[in-house]
Amino acid sequence: MDLSIVASYLLIGISRGMFYFVLAAGLTLILGVLKIINFAHGSLYMLGAFFMYTFIGIAGQGTGAFFLSAVMAAITVGFISFIIEQMLLKHLYGKEHLMQMLLTYSLVLIFGDSVEMIWGTDYYTVAMPKLLSGSYHIFGTYISKFYLLFLISGLLTVVLLWLYMYKTKLGKIARAVATNRSMVEALGINADATFMYAFVIGGVLAGLGGAIASPAVNITSQMGDSIIIKVFLVVIVGGLGNIWGSLIAAIIFGISESFGVLIFPRFEIAFPFAIAAIVLILKPRGILSK
Amino acid sequence: MLQIKDISKSFEKFLALSNLSFDVPEGKITALIGPNGAGKSTLFNIISGHLRPEKGKIVLKNKDITGLSPHIISSLGIGRTFQIPSLFPKLTVKENIMAAYIVRNGKTFKFFGIDRKSEMAADSIIDKMNLSEVSNTPVTSCSYGVGKELEIAMAMATNPKLLLMDEPTAGIPKTEVGNIIEKIKLLCELEHITVFFTEHDISFVLSIASKIVVLNQGELIFEGVPKEAMESSDVKEIYLGKDA
Amino acid sequence: MKFNRKVYILLILIAAALTAPLVLDSYSILVLSEIFVTALFALSLNLVLGYGGMLQFHQAVFLGVSAYSYSLFVLHSGSFIIGIVLGPAVAVIFGTVMGVFLVRLSGIYFGMLTIALGQLVWAVVFKWYSFTGGGNGIPSVPLPGFLSTSTERYEATLIIFLISAFALYKIVNSPFGLLLKATGQNNTRAESISVNTKVVRLTGIVLSSFFAGISGISYVIYSQSVSPDILYWKNSAEILVACLVGGIYTFAGPIVGSAVIILITTIASQYMEYIAFVLGIILLVSVLFMPDGIVGFIKKRIGDGIAANKRYQ
Structure with a gap:
C-alpha cells in the first residue's frame, strides 16, 4: 500500500472519529453524571438532522446559512432536551436507573413516529455547502473537504467541553458526581442543576452531530438506530463517563473503520462489537483505567 | 480468634490504615473506637473481604483469610451487621x-x-x-x-463464630440502647460468639467491652482494657481535645 | 379461601384458552399465539431483570439463537426432535458463555456488555449469508407433521407457555429463587450471608437463557420463519417494555404486559400506522405513573383497600 494512501485513510479515519466523538461526548457525559444510558441520544441526533433540513429550507443554500442552520438545529435539540429533563426525567431522579433508561427508550419510540407525522416517510438530503464541496489535494491524494467539518466540530467540542469540565463550577461538580456521587451528596451539594446541564449539553451535541452529518446521509426516521449502538460502543471502550477516553476510543473506531473497509469488508460491522466486548471483559472501566 | 497483622490500606493518596496490628480475643467483646475517618469502616471491609489491603494479613484461628471472597469469609464464620441497615x-x-x-x-x-x-x-x-x-x-x-x-x-x-458489628446503636433512641446492649451480651455468652464492634458512644463501650482498640487517622493509638483507656492521655486527647 | 379463588380463576382461564380455537377465528388465534410466545419470552427475561436485578438489555439473543439453531438443523437434516432439543441447548451454551463474563460486572456495565455481546451475535447472523441466509433469514421453516394446522400450532404454543410458566413460577418461589431475589436487591448483603453471588447470578442467567430458548422454539412454531430482526436490539427493548408495563416485581406482570402490548398494537394497527408512537406513550405513562406496572398497581390498590377496611373495622 502506498504511504500517501495510508496517510489519507488515516486522516479520514481521524475525521470520522471526531464525528463519533461529538455524539459520544454527550452520551458519556450523561452516563457519567446521571448514571443512565440515554437511549434517546440517537433520536436527538436524528432530530438534529431533520431540523437542519427544515432550517436550511428557510435560510437558503449558502455556506453561512449552512452554519447558522447547524447552530440553530443544535440549540433546538438542546431546548427539547431541556423540556424532556424538566418535564419528565426530573421526576424519576432517586428512582431506579432502569426506569430512567426506559423513559428515554419511550422517547425513541415517540420521536421515531413523530418525525414521520411531521416530515412524512420520505427521506431527505441536505446539499453540501459550497465551502465544503470539492476536495483538497493532500499527501498526493484527494480528500473530500467535507471531512474538515467533522474535524472542526470535533475539536470545537473538545475545547468547549474542556472549558466546561475544568473551568466552571458546574463542570467541576459534574466531574465529582461522575467519580463519587455519594460524596457530593454528603457535602450537601444539590446535583439537580448538574443533571440538567449534563442532559442539555448532551442533547446539544447530539443535535449538532445530526446537523453536521446531514449532508452525508439520508435523513430518515431510522437514521439514529444504528449510530446509537456504534456510539455506545465508543463510550464503552473509552470507559463509561470518561470523556477523554471516549475521544481516544472514537478516533480508534474512526481509523479502524476507514482501514477496516479495506481489510475485512465482510465482517466489518461485527468488529466494533467484538472490540467493545473485549474491553468490557478485560477492562470494564475503559481503556484509560489502571 | 482474629489477628490483624500489619495491615495498610490507602485510597488514591489518602492513607486510611497504616501498619495496623492487634488481636481480637476469643469469646469476649472487643470494641473498636475512634473519631470519624479513623479507618474503622475500612478495617471492617478488609476483614469481611470487601476491600483488599495493600499490605498485611488477616488471620482467623490460624488461617490466613486475607483477600478471600466475601462469601467465603462469611462461610468461615465471620458474620456482619451494617451501620445503616x-x-x-x-x-x-x-x-x-x-x-x-x-x-x-x-x-x-x-x-x-x-x-x-x-x-x-x-x-x-x-x-x-x-x-x-x-x-x-x-x-x-x-x-x-x-x-x-x-x-x-x-x-x-x-x-457466626465472630460477629462484626458496625455501630449497632447508631440511630437508635437512647432509651432503647440498653435493650440492644443486653441482647448483644446475651448472644455473646449463650452462643459463645466473639463480638468485635465499632461505636462512637464511649459510655456504651465502657459498659459492655472487655477490650478496647482505639484508632486515629489510620493508626493504632491504644489497645487494652477499658479502664486503662480512660486513663490514657492519647485517648483523652482525641476525645476531649489537646487541653484536657 | 382467597387461594382457592385464585386457582379457580386460573383453571377457568386455562380451559378457555385451550378451547379458544372452537369459537375464535384464525386471525384471533394467531394473535393469541403471539401473546403466548411473547409472554414466555418476557417471563424468561424477568427472571434476571425483575428478580435477579440484572440489566439484561439483550435477551433476544437467546430466543434468536434457539430459533436459528432449530431452523438450520431441521433444514439440513430433517430431524425435528433433535432440532427442538438443540434450540434451547444452544441458547444455554450462549447463556453460559456470556454469563461467565457478565457476572463479573454489575449495574450499567452489565447492561452495556449485554448490548455489545448481543449485537455481536446479531452482526454475525446478519452477515454470514451462506450459513444463516443473511438479512433475508429463512423465510419458510419446516415443522413436524403434528403442527400442520393453525389450531395445532396454537395449542402447541399454549402448552409450551403453560408448562414453562409453571416451572418458572416454581423456580421463583424456591429457595434458589429467594437467594436470586436477595442477590438482586443487595449484592453486598447477600455475600455477607455466605451467598456465592456470582454463581447464583450465573445460574439465573443460564436458566433465563434456557427458557428464552424454549420461547425461540415457540416463536418458530408461531411464525414458521426466522430473520435477523429477532436478534436486533430493538426486539430486546420491546420485551423490556412488556415486562415494565406489566410490572417487573410480580410474576404475572410480564404476561399481562405482553398481552396488553400485543392487543393494543394489533388493534391500533387497524386504524393507524404509528404503532411505535402508541407504544412509546404507554411506556412513558407506565414509567411516570405506574412504575410497578399494571399488576403491581392493581395489587397495591387491592392491598390498600384491605388495609383501609381493616382500619375501619
Whole structure:
C-alpha cells in the first residue's frame, strides 16, 4: 500500500472519529453524571438532522446559512432536551436507573413516529455547502473537504467541553458526581442543576452531530438506530463517563473503520462489537483505567 | 480468634490504615473506637473481604483469610451487621432471615419446592427477637429499629463464630440502647460468639467491652482494657481535645 | 379461601384458552399465539431483570439463537426432535458463555456488555449469508407433521407457555429463587450471608437463557420463519417494555404486559400506522405513573383497600 494512501485513510479515519466523538461526548457525559444510558441520544441526533433540513429550507443554500442552520438545529435539540429533563426525567431522579433508561427508550419510540407525522416517510438530503464541496489535494491524494467539518466540530467540542469540565463550577461538580456521587451528596451539594446541564449539553451535541452529518446521509426516521449502538460502543471502550477516553476510543473506531473497509469488508460491522466486548471483559472501566 | 497483622490500606493518596496490628480475643467483646475517618469502616471491609489491603494479613484461628471472597469469609464464620441497615428491601422480614438459613443448610441450588428447615429456623429466631408482628412485612415498610434488629437476627442466622458489628446503636433512641446492649451480651455468652464492634458512644463501650482498640487517622493509638483507656492521655486527647 | 379463588380463576382461564380455537377465528388465534410466545419470552427475561436485578438489555439473543439453531438443523437434516432439543441447548451454551463474563460486572456495565455481546451475535447472523441466509433469514421453516394446522400450532404454543410458566413460577418461589431475589436487591448483603453471588447470578442467567430458548422454539412454531430482526436490539427493548408495563416485581406482570402490548398494537394497527408512537406513550405513562406496572398497581390498590377496611373495622 502506498504511504500517501495510508496517510489519507488515516486522516479520514481521524475525521470520522471526531464525528463519533461529538455524539459520544454527550452520551458519556450523561452516563457519567446521571448514571443512565440515554437511549434517546440517537433520536436527538436524528432530530438534529431533520431540523437542519427544515432550517436550511428557510435560510437558503449558502455556506453561512449552512452554519447558522447547524447552530440553530443544535440549540433546538438542546431546548427539547431541556423540556424532556424538566418535564419528565426530573421526576424519576432517586428512582431506579432502569426506569430512567426506559423513559428515554419511550422517547425513541415517540420521536421515531413523530418525525414521520411531521416530515412524512420520505427521506431527505441536505446539499453540501459550497465551502465544503470539492476536495483538497493532500499527501498526493484527494480528500473530500467535507471531512474538515467533522474535524472542526470535533475539536470545537473538545475545547468547549474542556472549558466546561475544568473551568466552571458546574463542570467541576459534574466531574465529582461522575467519580463519587455519594460524596457530593454528603457535602450537601444539590446535583439537580448538574443533571440538567449534563442532559442539555448532551442533547446539544447530539443535535449538532445530526446537523453536521446531514449532508452525508439520508435523513430518515431510522437514521439514529444504528449510530446509537456504534456510539455506545465508543463510550464503552473509552470507559463509561470518561470523556477523554471516549475521544481516544472514537478516533480508534474512526481509523479502524476507514482501514477496516479495506481489510475485512465482510465482517466489518461485527468488529466494533467484538472490540467493545473485549474491553468490557478485560477492562470494564475503559481503556484509560489502571 | 482474629489477628490483624500489619495491615495498610490507602485510597488514591489518602492513607486510611497504616501498619495496623492487634488481636481480637476469643469469646469476649472487643470494641473498636475512634473519631470519624479513623479507618474503622475500612478495617471492617478488609476483614469481611470487601476491600483488599495493600499490605498485611488477616488471620482467623490460624488461617490466613486475607483477600478471600466475601462469601467465603462469611462461610468461615465471620458474620456482619451494617451501620445503616443493609437488607433485602423487597423481601419480608422472614424471607430475609430465611435467605441466610438456606445458604447455611446448603439449599442454594434447590430450584423447586421449599426448604422447611430454614423456614422453621427463621420462625424460631423471629420469636426469640420478638419480631413476629412484622414477620410477613416487606422490609421497606418496616421501621428503622426493626431494621437494626433484623441486622442482628440475620447475622445470627449465619451461625457466626465472630460477629462484626458496625455501630449497632447508631440511630437508635437512647432509651432503647440498653435493650440492644443486653441482647448483644446475651448472644455473646449463650452462643459463645466473639463480638468485635465499632461505636462512637464511649459510655456504651465502657459498659459492655472487655477490650478496647482505639484508632486515629489510620493508626493504632491504644489497645487494652477499658479502664486503662480512660486513663490514657492519647485517648483523652482525641476525645476531649489537646487541653484536657 | 382467597387461594382457592385464585386457582379457580386460573383453571377457568386455562380451559378457555385451550378451547379458544372452537369459537375464535384464525386471525384471533394467531394473535393469541403471539401473546403466548411473547409472554414466555418476557417471563424468561424477568427472571434476571425483575428478580435477579440484572440489566439484561439483550435477551433476544437467546430466543434468536434457539430459533436459528432449530431452523438450520431441521433444514439440513430433517430431524425435528433433535432440532427442538438443540434450540434451547444452544441458547444455554450462549447463556453460559456470556454469563461467565457478565457476572463479573454489575449495574450499567452489565447492561452495556449485554448490548455489545448481543449485537455481536446479531452482526454475525446478519452477515454470514451462506450459513444463516443473511438479512433475508429463512423465510419458510419446516415443522413436524403434528403442527400442520393453525389450531395445532396454537395449542402447541399454549402448552409450551403453560408448562414453562409453571416451572418458572416454581423456580421463583424456591429457595434458589429467594437467594436470586436477595442477590438482586443487595449484592453486598447477600455475600455477607455466605451467598456465592456470582454463581447464583450465573445460574439465573443460564436458566433465563434456557427458557428464552424454549420461547425461540415457540416463536418458530408461531411464525414458521426466522430473520435477523429477532436478534436486533430493538426486539430486546420491546420485551423490556412488556415486562415494565406489566410490572417487573410480580410474576404475572410480564404476561399481562405482553398481552396488553400485543392487543393494543394489533388493534391500533387497524386504524393507524404509528404503532411505535402508541407504544412509546404507554411506556412513558407506565414509567411516570405506574412504575410497578399494571399488576403491581392493581395489587397495591387491592392491598390498600384491605388495609383501609381493616382500619375501619
